[in-house]
Amino acid sequence: xxxxxxxxxxxxxxxxxxxxxxxxxxxxxxxxxxxxxxxxxxxxxxxxxxxxxxxxxxxxxxxxxxxxxxxxxxxxxxxxxxxxxxxxxxxxxxxxxxxxxxxxxxxxxxxxxxxxxxxxxxxxxxxxxxxxxxxxxxxxxxxxxxxxxxxxxxxxxxxxxxxxxxxxxxxxxxxxxxxxxxxxxxxxxxxxxxxxxxxxxxxxxxxxxxxxxxxxxxxxxxxxxxxxxxxxxxxxxxxxxxxxxxxxxxxxxxxxxxxxxxxxxxxxxxxxxxxxxxxxxxxxxxxxxxxxxxxxxxxxxxxxxxxxxxxxxx
Amino acid sequence: xxxxxxxxxxxxxxxxxxxxxxxxxxxxxxxxxxxxxxxxxxxxxxxxxxxxxxxxxxxxxxxxxxxxxxxxxxxxxxxxxxxxxxxxxxxxxxxxxxxxxxxxxxxxxxxxxxxxxxxxxxxxx
Numbered sequence: 463x464x465x466x467x468x469x470x471x472x473x474x475x476x477x478x479x480x481x482x483x484x485x486x487x488x489x490x491x492x493x494x495x496x497x498x499x500x501x502x503x504x505x506x507x508x509x510x511x512x513x514x515x516x517x518x519x520x521x522x523x524x525x526x527x528x529x530x531x532x533x534x535x536x537x538x539x540x541x542x543x544x545x546x547x548x549x550x551x552x553x554x555x556x557x558x559x560x561x562x563x564x565x566x567x568x569x570x571x572x573x574x575x576x577x578x579x580x581x582x583x584x585x586x587x588x589x590x591x592x593x594x595x596x597x598x599x600x601x602x603x604x605x606x607x608x609x610x611x612x613x614x615x616x617x618x619x620x621x622x623x624x625x626x627x628x629x630x631x632x633x634x635x636x637x638x639x640x641x642x643x644x645x646x647x648x649x650x651x652x653x654x655x656x657x658x659x660x661x662x663x664x665x666x667x668x669x670x671x672x673x674x675x676x677x678x679x680x681x682x683x684x685x686x687x688x689x690x691x692x693x694x695x696x697x698x699x700x701x702x703x704x705x706x707x708x709x710x711x712x713x714x715x716x717x718x719x720x721x722x723x724x725x726x727x728x729x730x731x732x733x734x735x736x737x738x739x740x741x742x743x744x745x746x747x748x749x750x751x752x753x754x755x756x757x758x759x760x761x762x763x764x765x766x767x768x769x770x771x772x773x774x775x776x
Numbered sequence: 777x778x779x780x781x782x783x784x785x786x787x788x789x790x791x792x793x794x795x796x797x798x799x800x801x802x803x804x805x806x807x808x809x810x811x812x813x814x815x816x817x818x819x820x821x822x823x824x825x826x827x828x829x830x831x832x833x834x835x836x837x838x839x840x841x842x843x844x845x846x847x848x849x850x851x852x853x854x855x856x857x858x859x860x861x862x863x864x865x866x867x868x869x870x871x872x873x874x875x876x877x878x879x880x881x882x883x884x885x886x887x888x889x890x891x892x893x894x895x896x897x898x899x900x901x
Binding site: 609617656 | 784788808810811812816823824827
């Protein structure tokens with residue numbers, strides 16, 4: 463099986479990204495996959511806390527600051543889980559703002575690391591590094607909580623990813639005209655993103671097709687965490703449907719993870735929730751999501767290229 | 777392609793398959809109405825008031841057609857009338873091109889920094 467790199471992110475803090483990362487890693491390792499978790503939240507790393515580990519070296523800072531030659535050298539085994547963890551560094555002053563070349567070096571190492579599954583725990587916000595890490599994964603997974611602030615920030619995060627991706631795509635293929643339009647949209651911002659897409663389609667179909675083909679390369683997934691009711695589960699389905707229409711991206715709703723007060727208790731006791739309560743609904747939900755990501759043909763087959771110019775695509 | 781709200785067909789609006797049963801259509805209608813109503817969490821920060829208004833009108837229109845067997849048959853006949861532009865069952869697999877990776881993107885500067893980047897690219901990590 464080809465290596466999969468997942469990135470768990472989203473614009474808002476406190477939605478449960480690190481918990482979901484820990485859960486996905488735990489269940490993937492339990493299913494027999496060689497799994498490495500990487501705490502890529504350079505500003506506020508705490509993935510190790512979910513496993514009851516202290517923030518000691520080696521950590522990702524050793525690689526960033528060239529004390530370790532490869533990223534793999536900083537991976538430590540997590541007892542009782544079968545997975546490896548690359549911890550975040552407490553040396554946040556120097557690693558929270560990676561420059562372009564350190565970021566590329568980190569990404570190259572992530573691609574070359576030996577594992578079946580690599581899961582990145584990303585930080586909050588829409589800084590370029592977070593967006594680039596999210597865009598590098600396949601798939602990137604957005605975690606939201608059923609609250610207006612979380613939904614709003616996740617939409618903002620996705621819009622930022624799209625704009626960032628469009629800029630990279632247009633730089634690469636040297637589409638200066640469309641690039642100028644996007645820069646104009648970013649400064650004016652009077653339209654919704656959907657309105658912007660429409661205006662491009664109406665003015666120049668070739669540009670519109672380029673935009674469409676670029677958008678179809680972005681295939682994130684969505685998880686609703688801390689779900690307390692069926693209404694919260696429906697929120698994920700509805701949000702994914704609206705995002706597919708209005709951001710023209712192929713986003714898939716993976717499911718909801720129920721709220722469980724015991725998660726906080728386990729964290730306070732420095733114990734891993736998923737090994738303490740393997741039959742809890744939250745554990746079951748994350749196990750199902752991990753299984754779907756690994757075994758579903760939707761995420762494991764590489765689809766054929768989209769239709770060319772003049773042909774209708776989905 | 778990127779369609780106007782007015783050009784989405786009724787099945788696309790309600791996010792259902794063309795083979796959906798009447799119960800599924802009703803549930804999809806309730807769910808979609810809830811998603812696009814004013815104050816809904818699902819579309820918070822995503823669409824403008826004008827787009828929301830247009831969507832609500834289209835959703836009600838879609839349900840009016842799809843909930844009537846006669847109207848639905850007439851609608852299906854017109855929609856799938858063999859001009860090849862609309863497929864009856866939508867493939868669930870994603871269709872895309874190869875993505876542009878971050879490493880292949882244009883670096884932030886050119887000139888000296890481009891030469892420096894190319895120099896380091898020749899070294900193996």
